[in-house]
Amino acid sequence: MRKNKKKAPSIKSNSGDAIHLWWESTYFHLVLIIFLTTVSYWPTFDNGWTNWDDNGYVLDNDLVKHTTLSNWTEHFKHLSVMGNYHPISMLSLAVDYNLYKDRASGFHRTSFFIHLFNAVLLYFILQQLFATPWFSLLGALIFSIHPMHVESVAWIAERKDVLYVMFYFLAMLAYFRYNNLVGPGRWMWYGIALFLFIFSNLSKAQAVTLPVVLFLIDYYEARKSFTKNIIEKLPFFTLSLFFGVLAIKAQQASEAIHFIPFYTWSDRILFASYALYSYIYEFIAPIKLAAFHPYPLKSSSEDYPIFYYIAPAALIIGFILSIIYMLRNKLFILGAGLFLVNIVLILQLLPVGNAIFAERYTYLAYIGLIILLLGFTKAWIDKFPAYRKATFIVLSAWLLFFSYQSYSRVKVWNNSKVLWTDVISKYNYAPNAHNNLGSYYQKKEMLDSAMIHFNIAIALQHDFPEALINRSDILRQRGQLDSAIADCNLAIRLQPNDEGGYMNRGIALSIAGRYDEALQDFNKVLSFNDNSIKAHSNRANLLALRGEFDASLKDYARVIELDPNNAEAYSNRARTYVTMKRYQEALADAQKAVQLNPNNADTYLVSADAQYNLGNYQAALEAVTRAQSLGKPINEAFINKLKSLMAK
Numbered sequence: 001m002r003k004n005k006k007k008a009p010s011i012k013s014n015s016g017d018a019i020h021l022w023w024e025s026t027y028f029h030l031v032l033i034i035f036l037t038t039v040s041y042w043p044t045f046d047n048g049w050t051n052w053d054d055n056g057y058v059l060d061n062d063l064v065k066h067t068t069l070s071n072w073t074e075h076f077k078h079l080s081v082m083g084n085y086h087p088i089s090m091l092s093l094a095v096d097y098n099l100y101k102d103r104a105s106g107f108h109r110t111s112f113f114i115h116l117f118n119a120v121l122l123y124f125i126l127q128q129l130f131a132t133p134w135f136s137l138l139g140a141l142i143f144s145i146h147p148m149h150v151e152s153v154a155w156i157a158e159r160k161d162v163l164y165v166m167f168y169f170l171a172m173l174a175y176f177r178y179n180n181l182v183g184p185g186r187w188m189w190y191g192i193a194l195f196l197f198i199f200s201n202l203s204k205a206q207a208v209t210l211p212v213v214l215f216l217i218d219y220y221e222a223r224k225s226f227t228k229n230i231i232e233k234l235p236f237f238t239l240s241l242f243f244g245v246l247a248i249k250a251q252q253a254s255e256a257i258h259f260i261p262f263y264t265w266s267d268r269i270l271f272a273s274y275a276l277y278s279y280i281y282e283f284i285a286p287i288k289l290a291a292f293h294p295y296p297l298k299s300s301s302e303d304y305p306i307f308y309y310i311a312p313a314a315l316i317i318g319f320i321l322s323i324i325y326m327l328r329n330k331l332f333i334l335g336a337g338l339f340l341v342n343i344v345l346i347l348q349l350l351p352v353g354n355a356i357f358a359e360r361y362t363y364l365a366y367i368g369l370i371i372l373l374l375g376f377t378k379a380w381i382d383k384f385p386a387y388r389k390a391t392f393i394v395l396s397a398w399l400l401f402f403s404y405q406s407y408s409r410v411k412v413w414n415n416s417k418v419l420w421t422d423v424i425s426k427y428n429y430a431p432n433a434h435n436n437l438g439s440y441y442q443k444k445e446m447l448d449s450a451m452i453h454f455n456i457a458i459a460l461q462h463d464f465p466e467a468l469i470n471r472s473d474i475l476r477q478r479g480q481l482d483s484a485i486a487d488c489n490l491a492i493r494l495q496p497n498d499e500g501g502y503m504n505r506g507i508a509l510s511i512a513g514r515y516d517e518a519l520q521d522f523n524k525v526l527s528f529n530d531n532s533i534k535a536h537s538n539r540a541n542l543l544a545l546r547g548e549f550d551a552s553l554k555d556y557a558r559v560i561e562l563d564p565n566n567a568e569a570y571s572n573r574a575r576t577y578v579t580m581k582r583y584q585e586a587l588a589d590a591q592k593a594v595q596l597n598p599n600n601a602d603t604y605l606v607s608a609d610a611q612y613n614l615g616n617y618q619a620a621l622e623a624v625t626r627a628q629s630l631g632k633p634i635n636e637a638f639i640n641k642l643k644s645l646m647a648k
């Protein structure tokens with residue numbers, strides 16, 4: 001049985017009879033949402049990985065790569081993954097990895113379809129607030145193709161955004177159902193809303209705002225008294241407090257929250273004002289979009305760009321006008337409240353990261369601005385019905401502009417090179433953009449290009465540990481060991497609890513023959529993370545060089561335990577077995593390494609050495625010949641010796 005509810009007004013024909021036009025059909029609206037969203041995001045299906053957190057979340061995350069039905073609960077035991085507690089999001093990525101391995105296209109498809117589902121959910125949410133069906137369509141389309149939302153959808157590491165909003169919207173719909181029913185059955189929907197709210201928080205901590213949003217909706221619809229409204233939300237607020245504390249602990253565990261020493265509190269207030277202004281401005285005219293928006297540089301007169309000083313004044317004027325309008329418009333309170341409650345915590349008054357604002361933060365917050373726009377549009381049409389058609393044309397053109405912008409932005413997320421080149425074209429003073437572009441070139445072995453960007457990043461930010469560590473890699477490869485070690489020393493002083501500096505310094509010290517110091521560094525890395533395959537491998541190689549063969553074998557065994565398909569570990573252990581004259585074991589490891597990687601010439605040489613010492617000269621000759629065919633220079637005297645022994 002449903003409560004009596006004021007019937008929403010319908011559009012009337014000239015004769016006064018209610019008409020149901022085909023373009024007001026829910027099915028038509030859903031088809032249009034699906035079509036326009038798919039067109040706008042079509043390039044995402046060809047996009048790959050980026051080097052911005054995709055490695056930490058997926059490609060280098062052993063738990064994600066090895067999640068099974070027996071260990072899936074381990075995700076809930078990890079307090080912090082990249083500074084966040086979001087086990088449901090990590091499980092989602094783990095499911096994708098089980099399905100698609102390292103094929104990025106599968107991950108992009110999942111994020112897109114969740115986003116599309118969110119647009120459909122919003123369509124039905126807006127139907128609860130607006131009487132005219134096409135207002136719901138307009139709001140859902142703005143959400144689904146707004147260019148500021150591309151980052152949340154096209155960035156694999158940001159899966160948490162689309163996922164938490166999905167549960168958030170479902171919780172809202174369940175709560176609407178609870179409000180619209182009477183009798184014992186309605187409390188089931190209250191419980192479902194609470195359950196979905198928990199899932200939303202387990203996907204991303206930003207979901208803590210839901211009880212405030214539900215309170216605003218009830219206020220807008222005048223459903224119950226203020227006191228009853230508060231009491232009804234107490235379980236939601238309790239959960240928000242719990243997950244909020246959990247989120248802060250997760251970020252503190254990864255040192256994600258930090259104060260930026262060279263910005264005063266007055267600077268931060270200025271930045272927060274500019275960020276809030278930018279979020280509102282970009283909602284209307286999303287033009288200067290980028291994956292990263294850095295803090296501004298001061299001019300020669302020690303001032304920031306003029307827009308940073310205009311923003312607070314513009315916001316104050318807007319606030320005064322809003323107060324006047326707010327007194328007589330509940331819809332304005334709902335929209336403005338929904339926007340502000342979801343944006344105020346991420347205005348960088350307490351800095352998290354080094355961006356002044358981020359496009360992904362609008363994924364949920366823009367729902368408030370959408371409601372404001374729909375309310376304004378409805379009031380405009382009601383007051384000036386003669387402009388109805390012109391309004392429709394303007395809004396249609398605006399949506400087409402959004403679609404074009406989103407299509408263009410999705411392509412920017414194709415790979416790391418395109419992504420960071422785009423950021424640098426807009427903010428060439430962003431050190432992390434240069435560092436990440438340098439990392440892309442480094443992985444492609446374009447070391448000269450990589451070094452240029454690492455140098456720029458360090459020149460822009462002298463205390464940049466990651467860029468120093470990356471540059472040390474190239475310096476080591478070029479034989480500039482002292483410079484490589486110096487970069488690592490500085491990185492370690494800046495970030496003493498990060499394993500990267502110790503790892504790179506240990507490798508450089510090993511090459512320099514400073515084995516004792518190198519061993520200390522590898523031990524330090526393993527004290528942080530005993531599951532580091534790279535650290536165990538490097539320490540195993542170092543111990544073998546020092547003649548500590550038994551200890552070396554233990555490290556190789558640990559590597560193989562962590563990664564049973566690690567061909568390099570089998571090959572290196574085979575070489576150690578040869579040195580120990582344990583030729584049969586060496587041969588078994590070499591054969592396993594060849595099975596895993598048949599194109600490693602060094603493994604064939606180890607196999608040839610083992611076969612030779614076992615008296616298998618024909619097999620040794622075949623292994624040497626294979627190594628030679630892979631480009632490894634071979635001493636002809638050894639080949640002739642093998643042929644001679646075979647002849648005898």
